[in-house]
Amino acid sequence: MAFSELLQYVGNFGRFQIIMSIMIVSAITFITTCNLVENFTAAIPAHRCYVHLLDNVTSDIKLTMNLTAEALLRISIPMGANQKQDQCRRFRQTQWQLLNSSNLTINNTELETEPCLDGWIYDQSVFTSTIVTQWDLVCDSQSLKPLSQFLFIVGYIIGSPTGGYFADKFSAVFFLYGLLLDLQNLGSNMFLSLALLGAVDYPTKFLSFFVMRFLKRRPSVAFTLFTAGCSTLVNVFVPKDIPFLRLGSAIFGKGLIAIFFSMSTNYFHELVPTGVRSTVQGLITLCNGLAAALTSLILITRQYFEYLPMILCGIFPIVASFSVYSLPETLNLPLPDTMDDMKRR
Template sequence: MAFQDLLDLVGSMGRFQIFQMTFLLICNAMVISHFLLENFTAAIPGHRCWVHILDNATVSNNSSGILSQHDLLRISIPLDSNLKPEQCHRFIQLQWHLLHLNGTFSNVKEPETEACVDGWVYDQSTFLSTTVTEWDLVCGSQVLDSVAKFIYMIGNTVGNLLSGYLSDRFGRKLILTCSLLQLAITGTFTAFAPNFFLYCLLRFLLGLCVFPIVTNSTFLMIEWTSPKFQSLVTALVSCSNGLGNMVLAGMAFAFRNWHHLQLAMSVPVFFFLIPTRWLSESARWLIVTNKPQKGLKVLRKVASKNGIKNSEDGLTMEMIEITSRSWMETAQTKPSLRDLFQTPTLRKHMFLLCILRFAAMISIMGLSIHLQHLKGNTFLLRFLSGAVSIPASVGGMFLLNRIGRRIHALFLHLLFGIFLLTIISIPQEMQTLHVVLTTLATVNGAIISSSNNLHTNELLPTVIRARAIGTIGIATNMGAALSPLFMILKIYSSSLPWIIYGVLSILVGLCSLLLPETKNQPLPDSIQDVENKWKGSRQAKEEGAIIKVTPF
């Protein structure tokens, strides 16, 4: 592709790329935390009904010398099937006779119960405050907690679609900067939401800008590097996600009040706006969108930062026009979403990528947002997954370069599915093995997401890459939004949702072989590049087959 020749002249991995990537990776580490923030801010602590004799300070103090707290709880709250206090019901009248029952008698009439009309008492040993305790999102209102997550996912979906169009229209740098500002403002205001409705609205607005930041920062790294360094970029993005997990776990451990945690993860984003003025726009995007003079200016700036001397002599408008003539013609007509489905090869790629990313995200998000359901320490699991993902991402980079994108995806998806199916088959008593497998599965899911993003970027043309990724992001976020709904199946079997997640991952791994290999191949810049590459590979296969049949 023409731009690769220009990139070689200015340096495809020099000081410019290192400094720009460092800043963008730090941004990613902080921003990606918001995607998993409700693991802690919306955690559901242990709870039971508020009862007058137990939780009224005056009554409790007068009775403390007569009955223990356990006795008062026994006569006030019924027990569930696990012989633990019910979370959503209490006795209408105090059952004093239960203090004298040593067994279960069939002739004893079942005491009448009622809902928690006076509110709930929450266990504050882990979290001092969450959105659940703030607005009593438990029992009959527990569905509202899922509604809040669903609204946030809808924000992600809309944000993907809008950012795809806006990034291709106005550039990667501008949309990245605007999204950072929006995240900082809405994230900070969320901490002061006075009611649940405003909280959901602010989370929706925050969801609009998370993926635009992630995708545009990835564009500004991928589009400034040569193919041999693109797997390195993917590994570094995965490492930054791991660092973000560690930061989130540490912050959540330090700030047990959800308001304070929300502020701690949002206010620092304001400071990231300052260095954005020194970011360089993608020259590849500038030239493809018929802005060659701006592209030339940026290329010369990058060459200077990379220490390339006499760059003005080697980089001229004539050279830009000669090496980029093919996409200059393409740039005269503005591409639209319709163009994604008009040519056979790109249409096939889009269809497969949407289906595979949709199914993959159901499994990955199923694990990521339901760590609490696995009965482990959420702080520890989140921190360990972040710490282990850093060396695992480096190893994944070498594996990605060694075996290619398709086999890499097959291997990781199969392994992820096996991990999930194994976790549910081991007894809860084996806590160490349970933590190890859950950590490995979480790390595996993070690496899958990064490698999938790389493969997707390498399959789509620059001229419409952002809008294509936005369209695929809709399917991805639909999978993420539907993922929590599978937990409803726990009423039939506690293992059924995890079986579905595991089987889906294995099927995605097998189907990923339908996508073409992009290892060490330049990024396509126009839609015609995608079609020509497919035709060229098909002709090469046909010629190879003829040579095998007729060696003379």
């Protein structure tokens, strides 16, 4: 007897399944927060080099000359990109001549600078303390920040084969997870960004129900992947001083990915035979964890080329969208029960 025929006798989606679904959703709501917490615990606040004239409260020069904080920073910190104060270097010698308004046109690149030998001063208006401020994971050490995210995912990867084994034995429920690792670079309020990126899941999950009911699997899955990748690449060309446009593009892409996750889960169960479904799901979870770990390492490449992580994260789903057409179409077909059923498709 086929599995689909067996369901006619034991019953389809009923009260028990509804209760179980609500319990699973409630658990996922709290469990997956650990995937997002490093957006806040490892946030990089605005920072600058420690300046003796400004940050040393016992400085006699500061008291006698009565200079403003802006003036002291002007003569101590060079200007970096976008005419903003450099976050990783300071003048080797105090440049008193910059106090003269007629000398503001002096090229800072001609003045001798040095790294932040005495540490950094961090903006505490949003985050009073993070692992970045505690361990000074900025400038030359900024590449160490994604390491904590990478180690977290590695732990998840190690547990995936074991999880797949026990899922096969005890019918444990797998769930899809997502990692939002780079909210700060959307160029807007990261708390608002996280709220909007989470809120977009509700309408898109509802929309995915109708997409799966009436549209073919292959073009639907391929379209969401391709368009989500394009929305990521678009942000490469959007200036950082237009944060609402960058956030809008990210929300659009996140919505498409949410639809993709819903469809791909359903598509997976229609493709893989019942007997090996749990084992294959364990392997897919392993691959998901590996991709998430690599994503955290890809963020390190930003120090070499600012837009490289965004380009890579946009290209991968576009390439994957074309590979979807190598899979068979499963709309309105019964679930496969054996490997032979899958091969006949």
